[in-house]
Amino acid sequence: MPPRAFLLTSLSGRVLAKAAARAQRSVVGIDAFADQDTCGMALKWTRSPLDRNGIFDAAAMLDAADLVCPPAACLGLVYGSGLEAQPALLRELSEGRIVLGNSPEVLETVADPERFSSLLAALDIPHPATRLSRPAEVTGWLSKQAGACGGTHVRLASALPESDAGRYFQRQVAGEEWSFLFLANGRDICSIGFNQPLMTPPQASGRWSYAGATRMDAGPAGVDEAVMQAARALTARLGLVGLNGLDFIVTHSGWVLLELNPRPPATLELWDVPLLPCLFDLHVEACKGRLPARLPHPGSSMAVAVVYAETRLLIPTDFAWPSWCADLPWADSVIEAGDPVCTVRADGPDAATARHQALGRRQEIIQWLDRFASPATGWNDPAVAQSTQMFPA
Known part of the structure; x- marks a missing residue:
């Protein structure tokens, strides 16, 4: 039997693997790239192919998980990006394994644009107009793939054909982009910090592809408390646990929530640094209901x-x-x-x-x-x- 270890899964698992290495945790992993440095931080790492829609091939992922970390050897399953659109796959991966993260039911809610938009409205959280049907006038609207991540899937609605299965439409919002990283224990949150994403470079295949981010000293003045309160409200309603992230835009009159990332976001690496405790350990503890009272800021x-x-x-x-x-x-x-x-x-x-x-x-x-x-x-x-x-x- 393989050695007991945590199983990591993500489109790109390097950030999770690095966080686990800092916490001195034994891990094995599966992602879509199996990069050099990622493999070097794990007992075993394997690549799982993506299908034609850019999501994990479910059968291949399940086979890989049973090979590198069968349930009897699994200390816990920690997942990053890539499963948002595949809650059924998460449900199958969790058979015999402890999931250290949000449940498949949470992913189902967040990945459903109609349900999630209704939830935000019920919680009085500002968000863009969202619809499933193509608007008659597409100017000023974006088209997004339900449950997708990373921004590569985002398109101008005017650039897409009349019918495109699995996509929804969201009103484009002008302003300054931000993100918020936090820990949740199902009832409350512990703030970690705010980040600003970098502009997507012209070399990227998608206009809104993830380009990186900067760790900020503080959140945007005038809206930071409202963003943290939104994270608390979503945590209480959905039972969020572990590391999560909010993507939002600061407008001339306030702010608008774009997305909830119900798993450790890429910005984790900006905060898993000296002066802060190991965030992998804090994620595990938060999934078990325990939060730190507060966390220091790195200062730089x-x-x-x-x-x-x-x-x-x-x-x-x-x-x-x-x-x-x-x-x-x-x-x-x-x-x-x-x-x-x-x-x-x-x-x-x-x-x-x-x-x-x-x-x-x-x-x-x-x-x-x-x-x-x-x-x-x-x-x-x-x-x-x-x-x-x-x-x-």
Whole structure:
């Protein structure tokens, strides 16, 4: 029998694996990429393919889970992104395993745009107009895939055909984008902190693809308390547990909630840092009903930025990744144009400095990889391979 361990599942599991490693927890995992650094932080890691709709192949995921972490060896199932649209898959994965996260029933509610919009209205939480049918006038409306995550699925309603199964429509809201990370125990919350997402770069395949985020000193003035109260209300009504996130927009007259992420969001890594307890442990404890009284702020800032491929790339065998890179693809991997290559991070005394440095590092990686893809140098030019050692730590 495999060694007893926590089972991690996510579209990209590196953030969860890193949090578990900091907490010195034994883990095995399944995601869609099985990147180099992710595999290095687990006892065993395997890749589960996505189907044509960009969601996990349920049969393959269940087979992989039984292989790497059968129920008798599972200390608990911790899931990240990717199961929002597949509550039935979560229900099957939970057979014989303890789920350390929100229930399939919570996912069903949150993934149903009509039910979730009605819930927000009942709780008096501001949110965009949402409808299942295509509006007669599509200007100013977005189309989203029910239960999807990451932003890649978001489209202008005017850019889609008349009928597109599984999608709903949401009024576009102008303003400043923010997110809020919190712990929940089914009744109340413990605030962790606020973040601001980075603008999606032109290289990304989707206009609203996740591009990274910056850890902020405080929430947006005038609405931060209202956002935290909304998190409390949703927790009490849905019984939310563990790490969760809210995505919202600050408008000229207030704020609007866009999404509830009922699982550990990608911004977890911005806060799982020295001066704070291990957030993986706090997630486990919160799922058991226990919250810390309060958490300190790290005092500085950190930003992460996703690097997207400008053109089709072949990752060089001798490429020396800087220490500030993560989600590292394997050598000889092919990355299609518009797909994520890796993530870069940067620390700074304030949000502006950290963000500026992360964006600079993102551009640096793009430029170096571009040299390998350039017809003038070829994929395996020794001079270029040697020069990759010049990255600063």
